[in-house]
Amino acid sequence: MSEPTILLVFVAALITALATGLGALPLLAGRNVTTRWLGIGNAVAAGLMLAACYSLIVEGFEFSPVRTLLGVLAGVALILLANRWLKRHKDASIANVRGADATKILLIIGIMTAHSAAEGVGVGVGYGGGRELGDFITIAIALHNVPEGLAIALIMVPRGATVLKAALWSIFSSLPQPLLAVPAFLFVLTFAPWLPVGLGLAAGAMLWMIFSELLPEASSEMGNEGLGAVVVLAFAAMLGVTLLI
Numbered sequence: 001m002s003e004p005t006i007l008l009v010f011v012a013a014l015i016t017a018l019a020t021g022l023g024a025l026p027l028l029a030g031r032n033v034t035t036r037w038l039g040i041g042n043a044v045a046a047g048l049m050l051a052a053c054y055s056l057i058v059e060g061f062e063f064s065p066v067r068t069l070l071g072v073l074a075g076v077a078l079i080l081l082a083n084r085w086l087k088r089h090k091d092a093s094i095a096n097v098r099g100a101d102a103t104k105i106l107l108i109i110g111i112m113t114a115h116s117a118a119e120g121v122g123v124g125v126g127y128g129g130g131r132e133l134g135d136f137i138t139i140a141i142a143l144h145n146v147p148e149g150l151a152i153a154l155i156m157v158p159r160g161a162t163v164l165k166a167a168l169w170s171i172f173s174s175l176p177q178p179l180l181a182v183p184a185f186l187f188v189l190t191f192a193p194w195l196p197v198g199l200g201l202a203a204g205a206m207l208w209m210i211f212s213e214l215l216p217e218a219s220s221e222m223g224n225e226g227l228g229a230v231v232v233l234a235f236a237a238m239l240g241v242t243l244l245i
Contacts, residue, residue, distance in 0.1 A: 004127040004134050006182055012138040013123045013181035017116070017174035019142040023149020024167035027157045039221025040230055041154035045108075046214040047234025048151045052115070052144075053203040053210075055242050059122075060199035067193070071200020072207070075114070079205040082110060094161075094169075101159040104213060105169075108155050111205040112148060112173040118198030119145075120177035121191050124184025128192075145174060147238050 060068030086103045094102050094109075119141050127134030149170035156166040184191040218227050 002131060004131045004185070006185070008131075009124060009127045009134070009181050009185045010178050012127070012134065013120055013178035016119070016123065016138060016142040016145055017171055017177045020116075020145040020149035020152075020174040021167040021171040023146045023151070024153035024157070024163050024170055026150065027153050027163050027166065036222055038158045039218045039227070041158045042214045042218035043222065043227050043230035044234045045151040045154045046210045046218065047231040047236075048147050048238045049206045049210055049214070050231070051235045051238035051242065052148065053206045054239065055144075056115070056118070056199045056203040056206075060196040060203070063192075063196040063199075067196040068200035068203075071197040071202075072204035073200075074197070075201035075204025075206075076208050078114075078201070079107065079111065079208045083107060097156070097160045105156055105159065105161070107209060107213070108152055109169055109173050111202065111209055112152060112170075113176060114198075114205055115148070115202035116174040117176040117180055118195065118202050119174075120180035121184040121195050121198060123177060124181040124186075125188055125192050125195060127181075127185045128188030141177070143241060147241065148174075 057068060057072070060071065083103075086106060094105050097105060123134065123138055123141060126137035149167070152170045152173060153163065153166040156169065157163055161169075215227070215231075218230075222230075
């Protein structure tokens with residue numbers, strides 16, 4: 001197997017970013033918005049993100065538990081600051097959505113973008129360890145990105161965004177992967193110590209979003225019993241994909 005090149009690393013990371021857009025495709029089957037479906041969408045997104053948080057923290061702990069935990073705390077602090085800033089700008093809009101719904105969408109996209117930055121570093125560091133390891137990490141992240149794109153689409157489409165715009169914004173959230181993979185590949189020793197911090201940061205931001213925004217809204221729209229079932233099923237599905245790869 002040939003040694004990894006800069007072009008190979010960039011193309012591999014770009015593929016992982018494009019895979020995120022595939023997550024929006026299931027919503028082509030049904031886009032009728034009802035209160036119940038909005039609740040289900042929030043619950044599914046919460047379950048998918050909860051499983052992603054678990055995977056991020058476990059992966060971060062393999063590098064450095066302390067740096068991962070510091071990243072978690074930093075992630076919560078940053079998302080709190082971002083949320084307060086967005087609430088002061090009530091005229092925010094994205095993908096034909098305005099107001100509070102636009103704020104929620106912007107937070108989700110921001111969190112996923114931070115998550116993608118850590119994954120981009122992971123691809124570059126992986127190829128720094130050889131072609132075989134880099135290919136494996138690329139495939140794993142690409143498969144992992146599909147349900148992450150679904151989580152974004154489940155927040156956007158029921159609030160008025162088109163499936164195409166949800167797919168494009170999902171891909172946008174993963175653009176840090178090709179942008180950071182190449183520098184991380186070239187400077188493995190510089191980027192590697194920051195990887196657990198980035199993983200923890202993304203996990204902390206996600207956890208805040210899950211418990212502060214998604215679950216309370218889902219609970220008010222579908223009831224606790226149904227909410228618990230949907231969250232657990234989504235969590236198990238995402239975790240199952242992670243374990244398989």
